[in-house]
Amino acid sequence: MSLxxxxxxxxxxxxxxxxxxxxxxxxxxxxWDAFPVPEEDWIELxxxxxLYELPGRxxxxxxxxxxxxxxxxxxxxxxxxxxxxxxxxxxAAYESEPNAPTLPLFCYTAAGWYNNxxxxxxxxxxxxxxxxxxxxxxxKIGNGAQHLLxxxxxxxxxxxxxxxxxxxxxxxxxxxxxLGRWECPVPSSPACNANCIGCISFQPEEESIVSTxxxxxxxPTPEEITEFTVPHLLHAPYPIVSFGxxxxxxxxxxxxxxxxxxxxxxxxxxxxxxxxNTNGSKPDAVKALCEAGLNSIRVSTNSARKSIYTKYYRxxxxxxxxxxxxxxxxxxFGGWTSINYFVFPGMTDSVQEYEALRKLIKETDLNMIQxxxxxxxxxxxxxxxxxxxxxxxxxxxxxxxxxxxxxPQVKFGYYNPPMERIxxxxxxxxxxxxxx
Numbered sequence: 321m322s323l324x325x326x327x328x329x330x331x332x333x334x335x336x337x338x339x340x341x342x343x344x345x346x347x348x349x350x351x352w353d354a355f356p357v358p359e360e361d362w363i364e365l366x367x368x369x370x371l372y373e374l375p376g377r378x379x380x381x382x383x384x385x386x387x388x389x390x391x392x393x394x395x396x397x398x399x400x401x402x403x404x405x406x407x408x409x410x411x412a413a414y415e416s417e418p419n420a421p422t423l424p425l426f427c428y429t430a431a432g433w434y435n436n437x438x439x440x441x442x443x444x445x446x447x448x449x450x451x452x453x454x455x456x457x458x459x460k461i462g463n464g465a466q467h468l469l470x471x472x473x474x475x476x477x478x479x480x481x482x483x484x485x486x487x488x489x490x491x492x493x494x495x496x497x498x499l500g501r502w503e504c505p506v507p508s509s510p511a512c513n514a515n516c517i518g519c520i521s522f523q524p525e526e527e528s529i530v531s532t533x534x535x536x537x538x539x540p541t542p543e544e545i546t547e548f549t550v551p552h553l554l555h556a557p558y559p560i561v562s563f564g565x566x567x568x569x570x571x572x573x574x575x576x577x578x579x580x581x582x583x584x585x586x587x588x589x590x591x592x593x594x595x596x597n598t599n600g601s602k603p604d605a606v607k608a609l610c611e612a613g614l615n616s617i618r619v620s621t622n623s624a625r626k627s628i629y630t631k632y633y634r635x636x637x638x639x640x641x642x643x644x645x646x647x648x649x650x651x652x653f654g655g656w657t658s659i660n661y662f663v664f665p666g667m668t669d670s671v672q673e674y675e676a677l678r679k680l681i682k683e684t685d686l687n688m689i690q691x692x693x694x695x696x697x698x699x700x701x702x703x704x705x706x707x708x709x710x711x712x713x714x715x716x717x718x719x720x721x722x723x724x725x726x727x728p729q730v731k732f733g734y735y736n737p738p739m740e741r742i743x744x745x746x747x748x749x750x751x752x753x754x755x756x
Contacts, residue, residue, distance in 0.1 A: 323359045327432025327439040329381035330398040332373035341392050344381030346432030348410020348441050351666025351710035352702065354380045354389060357430065357441045361409050361717065365438040368403035368453035371431060376420025380413040391415055399428035400438070403453065404492065405446040405734045407691040409716045410665050411698050423697035425518055443717060445691050446734035450502045451492040461486065464498035468548070477540045478548050481505060484534065485567055493565070497552070503560040503595075503736060504552045506545055507536045508578055512569030514599055515634040517704050518696040536568040542580035550585055553592040558738035561585070564597030564618075572598050575605035582612040593739040597660065600643035601635065607649050616656035618690065618736055619643050623667070624676035631705040647684040656742045658688040664701070669719040671712045681727050688731040691720070 326345040332338050348357040365371075379397035383390055399412035408429035432439045449455055465482040472478040485494035485505065493505040512519075549561040563578055564571040571578060582594055593615045600606070600619035622632045626640035647657045659680075667673060680686065694701075702710075714722065723730065731737070 323362055323434055323439075325434075326357065326359060326382070327362060327434035329379055329392055330371070330431055330433055330438075331379055331392050331395040332398050333395045334373065334375070336373075338371055338373075338398055339394070340433035341379075341381065341394060343384055344379075344390070344392055345384060346430060346439075347380055347382055347389065347413045348430040349380075349413040349665065349698065350410060350669070350713055350715075351707075353666070354413035355410070356382060357410055361441040361443075362432065362434070362439040363442055363444075365400060365431065365440050366403050366406055366442075366444070369438075369440065370401040371438065372399050372401065372426065372428070373397075374399055374412065374414055374423065374428070376417045377414040378417070380415060398431055400431035400440045401426055402429050402440055402442050402693060404451040405444055405448065406442045406693075407445045407663055407716070407734070408665070408693050409441040409443065416699055422700050425695045425697075427693035427695050428698060429693065443720075445720075445732055448733065448735050450496060450735060456492075456495055456499075461495050461498045464500060468498060472548055475544050475547055476538055477507070477544045480507065480536060480567075485565075489567075491566070493562070500552070501556050502558050502738070503562055504549060504556070505565045506549060506561050506563045507565040507568035507571075508540055508545065508563050509569045509571045509574040510536045510539060511573050513573060513601055513636045513638060514570065515636070517632050517634070517701065518694075534567070539574065539577065542577055542584055545577070545581040546584045546588075549581070550588045553585065553589050556592070558740055559592035560595055560736055560738050561592065562595040562597055562736060570599055570601065571596055572600075572602040572605045575602065575609060579608055579612045582609060582614060586613045593656075593736075593742065595736050597736075598646070599633065599635075599638075600646035601638035603642055603645040603649050606646045610650060610653040610655060614650070614653075614655060615739065616658070616736060616742065617646065617650045618658040618660050619647055620660035620662070622662040622664070622694065623673060624680040625673060628667070628673075628705060628707075632701075644680065644684060647686065651685045651687075656687050656737070657684065658690050658736065659686065660690050660692055662694040663691050663716060664694045664696075664698070665716050666710045666713055667702075667707065669714045669716045670710055671714065674714060674719055674722065677723065678726065681723070681730060686727075686730055688733060688737070689723070690734055690736075691732060692734065 329344040397414035
């Protein structure tokens with residue numbers, strides 16, 4: 321649906337009620353600043369999206385009458401969580417009061433109200449339906465989880481995935497595993513060699529924010545991993561088994577165990593894809609896993625610039641150059657490489673970042689960019705990494721278009737592709753995606 325004007329600004333009354341302010345049009349934020357959002361960038365809030373109240377923050381909008389930017393004095397600002405497969409183009413725009421609490425680890429996309437619908441500035445970057453809300457039937461998931469718990473009563477990893485990830489945190493990947501389909505998560509490491517500011521599984525006690533889930537507390541054995549991953553690869557449609565989940569530390573610290581598991585898995589089946597989601601900190605370990613049969617890697621990063629990466633990840637005993645080398649290693653074995661790219665409007669689309677991303681793609685022969693929404697309080701993040709001036713910005717959508725134009729072989733998406741897509745049936749026309 322095309323808009324005849326920008327959506328109206330939203331505000332919350334602090335009691336769970338959200339209203340529109342028809343004296344103000346909604347705007348977006350990039351870096352530290354507020355900007356008008358092009359009308360073509362607004363889409364209806366996708367199913368599975370949610371709205372948040374932002375306590376201690378006053379929304380910024382454009383006065384309908386004068387065209388000037390001003391604060392909404394009614395209540396608190398509102399932001400949207402946009403569901404997987406969608407990438408936000410602008411953050412919510414607000415001004416924080418001195419005592420505003422740090423926001424929890426979620427994404428904070430701009431939101432507005434138009435013609436009885438909530439709108440967000442976003443693009444659907446991925447056509448894969450694997451985490452669509454409509455695809456999850458709670459009864460079937462419950463039955464599937466119970467079946468797995470009964471089928472593997474002594475497997476600590478299955479118990480963790482079903483009791484914690486699936487039934488407690490409603491992890492989409494764990495729920496898909498309970499349904500016997502697609503990508504199966506395989507957490508493997510209770511330890512980590514980075515100290516990410518926005519870690520979702522461990523936050524120091526002195527921090528005012530809390531992690532969104534508890535971290536894995538044990539080291540699984542190769543036998544525990546093999547026991548449930550082999551049947552998944554044999555029977556699931558478009559099967560993937562993925563090491564490295566949000567409920568664990570860094571899987572490369574358990575590379576010996578993972579290598580043994582891969583070798584054993586491949587004794588039983590050559591079906592499907594074996595993937596690792598990682599910080600890419602140990603290229604030698606990645607090489608050993610590739611030799612054992614690893615098919616793909618997804619390396620997470622908030623930036624293609626070493627300085628910005630290091631301030632956020634605060635790595636122990638590795639450096640940015642190691643993650644670049646890990647991507648090169650997997651390509652040297654003919655494997656599939658992705659970056660899990662945390663999109664922060666105003667940072668990700670800065671001219672400096674664009675040039676660094678171009679260099680990374682060329683240097684590593686990268687296969688894919690997974691354009692992920694960055695789950696973090698914007699002010700908190702920029703303050704901790706010391707970014708006072710983010711520089712000239714291209715706009716997230718223009719950045720995507722420039723990268724796609726220069727590197728048409730690089731796929732855009734949100735998820736790790738199954739082997740069927742890796743081998744060529746990728747089914748993604750970027751021009752169509754951008755028009756959604």
